[in-house]
Amino acid sequence: MRYLCIGEPLVEFTARRDAPSTFDRRAGGDTLNSAIYLARLSPPGSVGYLSRLGDDAMSIWLRNVMTTEGISDLCSTEAGGRPGLSFISTDARGERSFLYWREQAPARRMFLNGGDARDAVANAGTVLLSGITLAILEPESREQLFRALEQRSGAGGRIVLDTNYRPALWPDVATAQAVIGRAASLASLILPSLDDLAGCFGATDPAAAMNALTSLGGAEIALTTGGGEVMYRPPGQDAIQTYPLPPMVAAVDTTGAGDSFNAGWLVARDAGLPPDRAVALAAQLASVVVTHPGAVIPRDAMPDLGLRISA
Template sequence: MRILAIGEPLVEFTARSDAPSTFDRRLGGDTLNTAIYLARLMGPGAVGYLTGLGDDAMSRWLIAEAEAEEVGMAQVVLRPGGRPGLSFISTDAAGERSFLYWREHAPFRSLFCDAGQAPLAALEQAGTLFLSAITLAVLQEDGRARLMDALARRRKAGARIVFDTNYRPALWPNAKTAGRVIARAAGIATLVLPSMDDMGGCFGTAAPAEAMALLMRLTEAEIVLTTGGAAVLRRAAGETEVQAHALPPAVAARDTTGAGDSFNAAYLAARLAGLAPHPAILAAARLAAVVVQHPGAIIPRHAMPGDLPGLRVAS
């Protein structure tokens, strides 16, 4: 296992565009979405997932579906009587989403508080650890602190820590608390993957240059900022220069669910495969452009683009 993703998976119900009162059941959750795309791009045995689930039918279904995607689920901690979180997603005519969640009692929330040392020990099993701000938002405060301390230790020991700043206001008591936690995680990370939506929503930054300047004060890590426009901004670790990487023209989006998750997966997989930053960004943008043309976060395997340079693409 090269990469261990950490987070809360969801059983996702997505409204059909042709029948809005009918919902399809799918895997969901930002870090699980990224883990699935990483597994498709890196192959069997490369990616594991650390989470907490229950012993119910929905949890068993979720584990089986993730394993069918070649995501290792051996690190999952099962809590008797637990139930996974649920999300219901509706999409408007422009492909933008609205969410309803039932996740307050999901087992992942207390994972690092009441499951002994097993979850923290699992962090030793991979050289690259991936998490998001949603991972941190849904954890109980004590568990969040334990995870952050463990990540800092792994960073000092030479592990890569990859952090997606995925900001969901409804999961935090306020933006100030979220900003404090995100700032600490960014400071621990070796690669930070923010978006302008995250930075504007949490920190109030209005322009990419302003967001990048703030991020550079928070962390020495590599930063790859998606702007929602024609370019991605990147700062190499420890450097002061910011480079703009031009993207191909945007495509019309059917559903933006999973766009950022797939971008992150392709960029990380490409960099781990030895690609330079610019082709890695282009590969990430290419995958995200395909994902937004399909409903739901996870596109069919046969729809995976075969023209991602330097990457294995499962079909």
Template sequence: MRIVCIGECMIELSGSGEDLWRSGFAGDTFNTAWYARALMTGGTVDYVTTVGSDPLSERMLAFMASGGIGTDHITRHPSRVPGMYLITLKDGERSFTYWRDSSAARCLADDPDAVAAAVGGADLVYLSGITLGVLTSDRRAALLEVLKGRNVAFDPNLRPRLWPDTETMCAAIMDAAHVSRIALPSYEDEADFFGDADEMATLQRYADAGATEIVVKNGGGTMLVLADGDITTVDPGPKVQPVDTTGAGDSFNGAYFSARMAGLGPVEAAKAAHQMAARVITHRGALMPMDLIRQETAA
């Protein structure tokens, strides 16, 4: 099995004490690739983006490779560099400050033929609303054209700061939904920007767009799962007190994909994915070490 994740990996700065910051690498689709790779017992996970030719880009590629994530289809930009973000925490909830205007990842779809080669033969191709948000409108269209007819999974991951206005964001999200078979929306975000009255309204909108497998995440609350034409309500179990919610949804997606690749049905995969996300929010930063992921999952 081969999963290909498309998007932006960034330099992450997270607090480690008074006026001290710890650096790492993260980004929504890369986080998903990380958790999928940690939890898959076979197959491959490749990442598609553009990085610079600078030392931090070299370190980023080495970090990806050290986690077993394929980098063969990552392109280089001669002058741009990776974007960066800083996490601020309050009561376990995070807020972000970004520096990404000159991010090399904004050029990831400049060569559609290279993207087509990268996703060729993939069992699953994953992208997010952030993948779309860092691209210009013509590059978004080119990327979605490449993905038509493939087994595409999509997390809308609505981030209005990436977009000129809400209308443009919502239109682009639904354009991507129309080329996706799997949709993994988060109800709270969808209600804020699409005005969905309840989780069923969110599920129905993505089903109307053509998705046939949908998990409506709900911030630790009851989820809805559509599969094989049936809708199931999934109770994720007891809530967990968060230390840091960074990467929760991304880890959910990675665990969901790995469970589906292992043969679990969508409902069981959603339960396993929620358990993974519940573990992640008890740790700081977007990425748990892979050996710890495997250890806690096996326990």
């Protein structure tokens, strides 16, 4: 399998802008959003999703979404479990606010007694996880994930980390720094945002953010600064390059912007494109995503990025 995404699938209820008391149901969660866009940009059978769900109607619905999107469902089942829920509202600029119910979600235990989960990691070409993936796992399950990542990295697999820092999911900043830092030291590619690194590591400007990451290892880094550029460091090098982003568009909902950017970047790079073209195409996809409500746009709204990768 080319891409394995690991995380927590959520049932998201998004308030309509024209009727704030009415909510639309969608599948969500950062790595599931990325998995959907990866599947749309890749040949059939390229993408799998690893998590743990329940046996209730919402879990079955999430599995059906994955199947419909061409994602291999690698989620184990916890009897009596129910997936996490989120309620999302947006302001006039498309910026989001969230309410979550996820404390008992089965995804927190996806690696407990999880030989199948470890096998899925061992057989993946690229493993994508996020700071949220790391945050929601119970400590024992998180340690099992790290062991699987260490083995995969040692065997030549590519580990991709989206830093995605959510303070409310961590007991304290020190724990987040230690766990995300450990994952970054194993990663082949890190896809951070400046907001993430400011919140977690206190790196409030792009140069400090790059320094914080480069101190953790020699990974390839593509840092979105929240402005008009992406800062890029090739793997194992010190030189940092800066690539401009296209002009910003008027956003309806920024949910999924980073998740879609990550997918576009990965597929563009795997198609053999240089970093500047990967930035441009990933940003093109993200700029379409933010003009629609919710993280996942309709299939017929997908831009043709002209990307072709082998199965």
